Amino acid sequence: MHNIMSLIHDKNPYEDFPYKNFELNKHGWGGNLPIFREFIDKYQPPVIIEVGSWLGQSTMNMATHIKNNGLNTKIIAIDTWLGGEEHWQVSKYKDMLKLHYGYPQLYYQFLANVMHTGVQDIIVPFPVPSVIGARFLSQRGIKSNMIYIDASHAEIDVYMDLIHFQPLLTNSNWVMFGDDYEPGWQSVVDAVDKFGKETGLQVEDHNKVWVIRD
Numbered sequence: 001m002h003n004i005m006s007l008i009h010d011k012n013p014y015e016d017f018p019y020k021n022f023e024l025n026k027h028g029w030g031g032n033l034p035i036f037r038e039f040i041d042k043y044q045p046p047v048i049i050e051v052g053s054w055l056g057q058s059t060m061n062m063a064t065h066i067k068n069n070g071l072n073t074k075i076i077a078i079d080t081w082l083g084g085e086e087h088w089q090v091s092k093y094k095d096m097l098k099l100h101y102g103y104p105q106l107y108y109q110f111l112a113n114v115m116h117t118g119v120q121d122i123i124v125p126f127p128v129p130s131v132i133g134a135r136f137l138s139q140r141g142i143k144s145n146m147i148y149i150d151a152s153h154a155e156i157d158v159y160m161d162l163i164h165f166q167p168l169l170t171n172s173n174w175v176m177f178g179d180d181y182e183p184g185w186q187s188v189v190d191a192v193d194k195f196g197k198e199t200g201l202q203v204e205d206h207n208k209v210w211v212i213r214d
């Protein structure tokens with residue numbers, strides 16, 4: 001196991017996982033945008049932290065680009081794989097949770113998707129609430145110069161994610177960005193703008209993707 005994997009897992013979570021029992025399912029939101037690949041090219045991150053992965057559309061977009069370019073980047077994918085409130089409220093998304101005795105099975109579909117795509121050497125799944133993930137990584141001295149925030153879209157949660165992940169950024173040449181910076185997600189806009197105002201960091205709008213960088 002590589003260092004980042006063994007920092008989180010005692011046993012490789014992909015080992016013996018019967019991924020062929022699952023069909024590839026690349027459902028997601030905004031995960032295929034070119035901005036992920038552009039930022040990897042520009043920032044050459046050794047470690048990417050993704051907060052909110054769902055079935056891994058954005059994670060696999062990045063990992064495939066990393067693989068195609070022969071980079072040594074690892075991605076830490078943090079998600080509870082339990083869904084946000086919109087996934088429990090909208091029936092088509094609730095169906096995708098595939099409740100098993102009332103408990104979502106998204107994590108297993110994520111693992112299977114990663115293995116179908118052949119990028120399990122790049123993606124490290126970390127199935128915890130975002131702020132717990134941030135504290136765990138912070139306590140272990142992990143830093144990243146590319147952090148993607150796309151977990152809960154409630155204003156307080158987005159704001160807390162920004163506050164908790166900012167200390168994990170490297171001193172320079174970093175980017176933190178996220179999806180749904182648009183009127184349909186006023187909660188995201190308000191949280192990011194509040195964070196920008198309080199920190200004095202400029203918020204850029206890249207066609208509904210918010211970007212903050214040094």
Ligand SMILES: C[S@@+](CC[C@H](N)C(=O)[O-])C[C@H]1O[C@@H](n2cnc3c(N)ncnc32)[C@H](O)[C@@H]1O
Pocket residue numbers: 027028029030031032051052053054055056057058059078079080081082083084128129130131150151152157
């Ligand atoms: C919008 S989806 C992520 C979409 C994904 N980036 C893509 O490309 O399709 C949001 C994800 O955040 C996760 N999530 C919500 N609240 C969370 C929290 N507090 N901690 C960790 N994950 C959370 C949900 O389980 C869900 O999978």
